[in-house]
Amino acid sequence: MEILVCAKRVPDTSENEIQLNTTGSDLEREELVYSINEPDNYAVEEALQIVGQVGGSVTVVTVGSEDDEEILRREMAMGANQGVLLSDDAFLGSDGRGVATILKAYVQKGHYDLILTGVQAEAGAAEVGGMLAAMLEYPFASLVNSIEILEGRKLKISREIEGGNREINEIDLPCVLSIQTGINEPRYVGMRGIRAVASVPVPSYGASDLGLDANVVGAAPAKVKRVDYFVPARGKGAEILGGSREENIEKLLALVTAKGGLS
Amino acid sequence: MIPAIFAYIAHRAGLVDDSAAELVAAARQIDVAASPVAIVIGSGTELDVACESLRDSYSEIWKVAQPVLAHPNAELIRQALVKVLPRGGIVLVPHAHFGMDLSPGLSIKLNAAFVSDVVRIEGVEGSLLKVVRQEFGGQVSTHVNCDISSGAVITVRPGACKPPEGSPVKGAALVVDKSADVGALNTSRRYLQTVVAEAGDVDISQYAVLVSIGRGIQEKDNVAIAQELAEALGGAVSCSRPVVDAKWLEKCRQVGSSGKTVKPKVYLACGISGSSQHLAGIKGNPFIVAINKNPQAPIFQVADVGIVDDLLEFLPELTKKIRELQSVSAK
Numbered sequence A: 001m002e003i004l005v006c007a008k009r010v011p012d013t014s015e016n017e018i019q020l021n022t023t024g025s026d027l028e029r030e031e032l033v034y035s036i037n038e039p040d041n042y043a044v045e046e047a048l049q050i051v052g053q054v055g056g057s058v059t060v061v062t063v064g065s066e067d068d069e070e071i072l073r074r075e076m077a078m079g080a081n082q083g084v085l086l087s088d089d090a091f092l093g094s095d096g097r098g099v100a101t102i103l104k105a106y107v108q109k110g111h112y113d114l115i116l117t118g119v120q121a122e123a124g125a126a127e128v129g130g131m132l133a134a135m136l137e138y139p140f141a142s143l144v145n146s147i148e149i150l151e152g153r154k155l156k157i158s159r160e161i162e163g164g165n166r167e168i169n170e171i172d173l174p175c176v177l178s179i180q181t182g183i184n185e186p187r188y189v190g191m192r193g194i195r196a197v198a199s200v201p202v203p204s205y206g207a208s209d210l211g212l213d214a215n216v217v218g219a220a221p222a223k224v225k226r227v228d229y230f231v232p233a234r235g236k237g238a239e240i241l242g243g244s245r246e247e248n249i250e251k252l253l254a255l256v257t258a259k260g261g262l263s
Numbered sequence B: 001m002i003p004a005i006f007a008y009i010a011h012r013a014g015l016v017d018d019s020a021a022e023l024v025a026a027a028r029q030i031d032v033a034a035s036p037v038a039i040v041i042g043s044g045t046e047l048d049v050a051c052e053s054l055r056d057s058y059s060e061i062w063k064v065a066q067p068v069l070a071h072p073n074a075e076l077i078r079q080a081l082v083k084v085l086p087r088g089g090i091v092l093v094p095h096a097h098f099g100m101d102l103s104p105g106l107s108i109k110l111n112a113a114f115v116s117d118v119v120r121i122e123g124v125e126g127s128l129l130k131v132v133r134q135e136f137g138g139q140v141s142t143h144v145n146c147d148i149s150s151g152a153v154i155t156v157r158p159g160a161c162k163p164p165e166g167s168p169v170k171g172a173a174l175v176v177d178k179s180a181d182v183g184a185l186n187t188s189r190r191y192l193q194t195v196v197a198e199a200g201d202v203d204i205s206q207y208a209v210l211v212s213i214g215r216g217i218q219e220k221d222n223v224a225i226a227q228e229l230a231e232a233l234g235g236a237v238s239c240s241r242p243v244v245d246a247k248w249l250e251k252c253r254q255v256g257s258s259g260k261t262v263k264p265k266v267y268l269a270c271g272i273s274g275s276s277q278h279l280a281g282i283k284g285n286p287f288i289v290a291i292n293k294n295p296q297a298p299i300f301q302v303a304d305v306g307i308v309d310d311l312l313e314f315l316p317e318l319t320k321k322i323r324e325l326q327s328v329s330a331k
Helices: A038-054 A066-078 A096-107 A128-136 A191-196 A245-258 B019-030 B044-053 B074-084 B097-109 B220-233 B241-245 B311-330
Strands: A002-006 A009-011 A034-036 A057-063 A082-086 A114-118 A140-150 A154-160 A166-172 A175-179 A224-230 B005-008 B037-042 B060-065 B090-094 B113-118 B120-125 B128-135 B140-147 B152-156 B174-177 B189-195 B209-213 B236-239 B266-270 B287-292 B305-308
Touching: A002 A038, A002 A128, A009 A066, A034 A038, A034 A066, A038 A057, A038 A066, A038 A114, A038 A140, A038 A175, A057 A066, A057 A096, A066 A082, A066 A191, A082 A096, A096 A128, A096 B097, A096 B113, A114 A128, A128 A140, A128 A175, A128 B097, A140 A166, A140 B074, A140 B097, A154 A175, A154 B097, A166 A175, A224 B113, A245 B287, A245 B305, A245 B311, B005 B019, B019 B090, B019 B120, B019 B152, B037 B044, B037 B074, B044 B060, B060 B074, B074 B097, B090 B097, B097 B113, B097 B152, B113 B128, B113 B140, B128 B152, B209 B220, B220 B236, B220 B266, B220 B311, B236 B241, B287 B311
Parallel strands: A002 A057, A002 A114, A057 A082, A114 A175, A140 A175, B005 B037, B005 B090, B037 B060, B060 B174, B090 B152, B113 B152, B209 B236, B209 B266, B266 B287, B287 B305
Antiparallel strands: A009 A034, A140 A154, A154 A166, A166 B189, A224 B140, B120 B128, B128 B140
16 A cells, blocks of 8 residues: 655644744744654554555655755654655745645655545644545545555544544545544654664655646745734633742642642 | 625534534624524434524524435535535634534635634634634644635634624524535445443543643653542542553543543643643533643643642652641541
């Protein structure tokens, strides 16, 4: 099975506090630590496990810049056969639809049986996978938390729905699935693995390579634009206990007791 | 002129949830004069019951009935909507498991703009709809402009738009059967069944005190720290999604929209950032204590009391203090 995983390099929120620059036009990016978007890493692991069972290959693709190559190499170190960078000044400022348009152009250069994305990235839009599927006329399912390969170019998948329940579907290939975290246990990638793929070439394709009209992607045709970032007014917010740890424990116990949490 | 507004109504077994009324509120935030059209898709008497229940909040209800639509399959419903909806309208959808499945592809098929998980609607200026979203799990917000000149699909976060007071159109709603416009539907994705979550060893919804842990617990061995505190408090350990993803606790311990709904008296959120999906599982207005190293964590916005500290040090000392007090009072 030929599998394409669409991935994104994002600021790692477990490593960073997100701060805004003084004008709110962007994040303070100098100090940020980046990594692969966590759900995308689960998607790559799932692809590797499928190929382990039925054969084939895993390609990881991202839309971005040279800096984003590092996540492609990381996923190659994990076992992906190839990393592909889609990069062009004309892509800058694309909205979700623009990104899906770029990915569609790449997908149509090859023959993929299955396309995976992470369920969502840092912006929480959860949009590119479903858009890509609709553009390709492939079936789509979101929030997928298990995949079983069936005979006859079909998959049996489970989707996460409310209350921890699961919805089981059968879906024909080729299809696009958005992968939920927890579907598997992504394998560890050590420095040695990353060094081993350090010199493997990562092809980069621009708009003309993909046969894309530069006017249909990028900032100009984007219907959705982020104006700024801001930290919302705190509202009531928590009463922050500012004492020593011992004082905080005393105060907290008094409050919790008053609320019926400690008898 | 602001385009016509449509609200996709989620329903199950004839029951609509709060989102039906919230989408009316969202429509009025787009256009104060809006009289949104409810679109209800399904089959049989359940569909009719759902339509009936909307008469209090919508003045026009479009229903689409087909046996194959009895279970909400986003692939089929997308096809039905594309056939029924006029181009250029604004379509509102609740941002939940089904909305995430349906909406991005719907926007492509309608050639409409798409904005997801909107938490506030500020109004329309010219051809721009101005909304607020969140990024990084609620750590930062963003103002977003959406060009609605060729229509838009907007998913709205559950609970974000408060329903208007009163009942503007009671009993007067028009139900229009649009089923004939839909025609044959077929899909390469077929619903098989729904598997109900396993009960697990502990029912966290039954406890008055929950010590709830998130990514901040860092590793599986540290779960014992929370367990000891929960035992001292006579409560149970619950958690947020990353803890289940990492297989440190069973799924039955997860609080949130894709886990359990809980209603304790006291909720200690330890190393939990406080994503909207997690908060959606906390009901009954408990006393929320947030313990987190990151003073920016969104959990501090909803907590009653916050402590900025390392939970791996704070929790054991808290447990120790409780045990001391308990041994004093036992004497």
